[in-house]
Amino acid sequence: MNNPAIFRISPLDNVAIATDIGGIKIGDLVAAGIVATEHIPMAHKIALINFKTGDAIVRYGYKIGTAICDIPMGSWIQEHMLETPEAPALDEIKYSKSIPKQVEKLEGFRFEGYRNEDGSVGTKNILGISMSVHCVAGFANHIITRIKNQLLPLYPNVDDVIALNHTYGCGIAINAPAAIIPIRTIHNLARNPNLGGEILVLALGCEKLRPETIAGEEAESDILYMQDESLTGFEEMMQAALQMAERHLKKLNARKRETCDVSDLIVGMQCGGSDAFSGISGNPVAGFAADLIVRAGGTVLFSEVTEVRDAVEQLVARTADEEVAEKLINEMKWYDAYLDKGNADRAANTTPGNKKGGLSNIVEKALGSVVKSGTMPIVDVVSPGDRIKKKGLQFVATPASDFVCGTLQLAAGMNVHVFITGRGTPYGLAMVPVIKISSNTKLASRWHDLIDFDAGPVATGEKTISAMGWELFHLILDIASGKKKVATDVLGLYNELALFNPGPLT
Ligand code: CA
Secondary structure: OOOOEEEEOOOOOEEEEEOOOOOEOOOEEOOEEOOOOOOOOOOOOEOOOOOOOOOEEEEOOOEEEEEEOOEOOEEOOOHHEEEEEOOOHHHHHHOOOOOOOOEEEEEEEEEEEEEEOOOOOOOOOOOEEEEEHHHHHHHHHHHHHHHHHHHHOOOOOOEEEEEEEOOOOOEEOOOOOOOHHHHHHHHHHHHHHHOOOOEEEOOOOOOOOOHHHHHHHOOOEEEEEOOOOOOHHHHHHHHHHHHHHHHHHHHHHHHOOOEEHHHHEEEEEEEOOOOOOOOOHHHHHHHHHHHHHOOOOOOOEEEEEEHHHHHHHHHHHEEEEHHHHHHHHHHHHHHHHHHHHOOOOHHOOOOHHHHHHHOOOHHHHHHHHHHHHOOOOEEEEOOOOOOOOOEEEEEEOOOOOHHHHHHHHHHHHOOEEEEEEEEHHHOOOOOOOOOOOEOOOOHHHOOOOOOOOHHHHHHHOOOOOOHHHHHHHHHHHHHHHHOOOOOHHOOOOOOOOOOOOOOOOO
16 A cells, blocks of 8 residues: 655644645555545645534644535545635734743854945845836836946946836825825835945926935935936937936946845745645745844845734734734734725635645635744834834735735845745746745756755655755855855846835826
8 A cells, every 4th residue: 555645734733735746546545544535636635534514624733724514534625625714803812922032043154245335235236227107117128228238248246237117106196195105115115225225216207206205315316307308309318317327337336245244134035826835845944044044133024914814813922022013913904904995805815826736725825824934023013115124023014916025025125035936936026036945846846947945855854844944044145145046037037026006096
């Protein structure tokens, strides 16, 4: 009789995950006295007990659903067999001060980065061209092409030139309360550590979002208005833009990497295209590395409100103080109301691919998702579009949409992105290196030139979470130092920035 590999996280779990590439076959013995009654695909759940209607289905030690039919031991538990529990009521969550976790500090880890005047550190040296309104996006793209062809070869220390394209800036209710989110996002994106503090804004002239608010107080900021009456014709505008760009390229080109402490790293954690393995291999490995970064004094961001909403009680228990707990609950309340206005709730998060990958519902996804934040105390909660103010583990309240979350983490100040996937996605950002982790080796083999790190050996028991967590930590340092390149940087495979605009258009 065949003994296929299964994975069970908590001793309380009454289901397990099939971890062999071929899944579990009918007649396989999965544990003492438990024989599979049907074929169960990889990453899907097998019943370890005889469930009666109304029984709790437990994974990660928590209830992920209620059985809505009898499910015999050894059978495949599918999405339609369980009912999703209600989301925890936010008003009923009580904060109780827990004993502070003893954190053993890590010393002696460094990376090579570009130090900025504001104290932040870049992991790339990029010229960013910001804009106040989408009207000038075509102009910006033209400028980028010209700079790449004519100027960039003259400034070899500059890694890239990118346009901070967005569709905001006019035709918007700029005084609506929600407008603050896209506005501060655009403002803070221009201040991402990888853009070296060189702020260059393309403007039209008549738009609602004033370019001066993006340029800010910084003395070195530059604005070019296309409607400037001293400019005649497109070529003159182009020459003015190229001159402006060249001033900034010269300064960026003079920069050199220097040895920096891990406390200068701001690592954004995200997942996308998740499967049931994400919660047992990719996310725990990322979470272990997150703990190492925080122990070394660095910063880790995690996000995706709808993906952690069902794990809110666990997160509140990890907040550093009552004020942070309150901020966290308030961000969740704001998001509940935002979804409610659109006649949706957090259950709208799961995708057909998640379900095909064995994730039955949002609760199962959330319990696996939150693991990538590690175990350290949450020292702050950052509203969407805001920049971080502290070091340590922080929750940046963003949608789970990969591009929107990534954009908001860039605005928060992220300089390295860690992205965990089970199903596979070519997701990449031009502004920061995106380290892509596969939750299973099947994906890593098929996408050998798109995946940077395979956490699959954890699911099969070949490697431990801590061994792989350390490997990932070292990879993060090498990538932050420019010693290694991520797949999306090798291929130039980048997604657009995507603003979160919960406000009305006019
Ligand atoms: Ca995501």
